[in-house]
Amino acid sequence: MFSEIVPPTVGVDEMMARRPKGIILSGGPKSVYETPSPTIDPRIYETGVPILGICYGAQLLTQQLSGTVTRTGQSEYGRTRMQISAESKIFVDWPEVSEVWMSHGDAITEVPEGFVAVASTPGAPVAALCDAERSIYGVQFHPEVNHTERGADLLERFVHDVCGAPATWTHVSIIESAVEDVRRQVGSGRILCALSGGVDSAVAAALVHKAVGDQLVCAFVDTGLMRAGEAHQVEQTFLRQFEVELVHVKAADRFFDALVGVSDPEEKRKIIGELFIRIFEEVASDLGSTDSLDYLVQGTLYPDVIESGAGDASNIKSHHNVGGLPDDLNFELVEPLRLLFKDEVRAIGEELGLPHDIVWRQPFPGPGLAVRIIGEVTPRRAEILRAADAVVVEEIRRAGLERELWQSFAVLPAVRTVGVMGDERTYAYPIVIRAVTSDDAMTADWARLPYDVVERIASRIINEVDGVNRVALDVTSKPPGTIEWE
Ligand code: XMP
Secondary structure: OOOOOOOOOOOHHHHHHOOOOOEEEOOOOOOOOOOOOOOOOHHHHHOOOOEEEEOHHHHHHHHHOOOEEEOOOOOEEEEEEEEEOOOOHHHOOOOOEEEEEEEEOOEEEEOOOOOEEEEEEOOEEEEEEEEOOOOEEEEOOOOOOOOOOOHHHHHHHHHHHHOOOOOOOOHHHHHHHHHHHHHHHHOOOEEEEEEOOOHHHHHHHHHHHHHHHHHEEEEEEEOOOOOOOHHHHHHHHHHHHOOOOEEEEEOHHHHHHHOOOOOOHHHHHHHHHHHHHHHHHHHHHHHOOHHHEEEEEOOOOHHHHHHOOHHHOOOOOOOOOOOOOOOOOOOEEEOOOOOOOHHHHHHHHHHOOOOHHHHOOOOOOOOHHHHHEOOOOOHHHHHHHHHHHHHHHHHHHHOOOOOOOOEEEEEEOOOOEEEEEOOEEEEEEEEEEEEEEOOOOOOEEEOOOOHHHHHHHHHHHHHHOOOEEEEEEOOOOEOOOOOOOO
16 A cells, blocks of 8 residues: 655645555653643544554544543563453454564543444553544554564554555556656756665666666765675675676774764764765766766665654754755755665565575675674774674574564673783674564564574684673664664
8 A cells, every 4th residue: 555654734725635544653762641731623534544553653532532542651672461351353263362563651541422442451441442433443453564463464453454545556557657757857867876785776877877778877885884895795796786887985084083083873973974975976976067967866765764753753863864964955855765765675675686695695784893893993993893794794693593683783882891812811802693573663672682693693702802801792672773883
């Protein structure tokens, strides 16, 4: 299904003008008791369009329809067991007890008139409610995250059975509409694509290439903050894969100079984002006049857009390809993946015929190793982290776990610890192993890596990476942690 996220301030009339088959009121970080907190015109409940409220959305509709939301003091975060107590169109064939993913402080304690409570958990007396007659449903848990066992089923039931909407948003139709959009946007203009070596920029480049052929020029900036061997690998793959001009800029010194003395994560992101853009502008003017090269492709995904605060979501991090762009940008952005999630990007990457090792490569953040080097980013610290990360990548691959994991990498904290090696005292950095499973990076669980793999990684890092004397394992899910450390 094609779906769009709009801010709650969009009026009912505008929403109805889009002729929705169904409306989902999403979760959010606020409490319905806070002022201000997002709200919606209550006329929405009289439109007859089916509604599903999730978490905050369920609490909002409960409050607006005169049920009760209470500060119970019993928050629930993460995996929770839920008991279903009554039948409902959204729980077809669910087991009586199942695991759902929770993230709430307040709870619904009394359903509005016309509703029935259909499920509960230890911290949520009403974990799901429905008014079948008006087709209004609410769930306290998050069906949209992979960790809710039957979450996708619930969304399918709501979309297909309750809303009666057919599944027409396929890989082929996504590609067709993206290609059309790009053609319409750029006309006969020339476009620069920043390749990072990751799947997003590769798929974005392939899409744009499909749309406008040799109007596209690709550039790869080696920031000194890439993974081991990446610069070489990118050049190899893209020179062969794309029959377009590839400009390779070696800019490590400039990035390290710009990051001297900077340890604030947001500042790092902004500096790196800005320098990237400046370098692209230089590449563009080297290639001719900026007038004839006025579009820049970005592999921005929908989660980046949402997390950067579009539509009132709380600003979790400013991803460099959205929130951290300088104001005086000289390019117009082309973002063909802006409405897509990672799984959709991979699927269309396959459809476009990109090699498997690009399509299935683990995501790597735009600012590179800089957001995994806590504290100041120096060439020496980048070298330590790159060497440790190479061990993690190699051992995870050797154990056949690379595809199973969403991401697996090393982090370099800004502390040093005491150790003893060869009868001598050491005072060196620890390395943290971060490995997570996830479907879309919006939520993640820490990966239960086999102990023998953890042990091999740890002992190889200590033995092979100069400057490291200790290895730790991060066992935090998202939420409450984020995947990256910064
Ligand atoms: P977090 O750390 O927010 O990351 O849980 C979610 C996903 O996004 C990636 N990430 C980034 N990607 N620019 C990017 O292109 C960035 O600034 C950035 N920060 C995080 C991260 O690797 C994970 O897959």
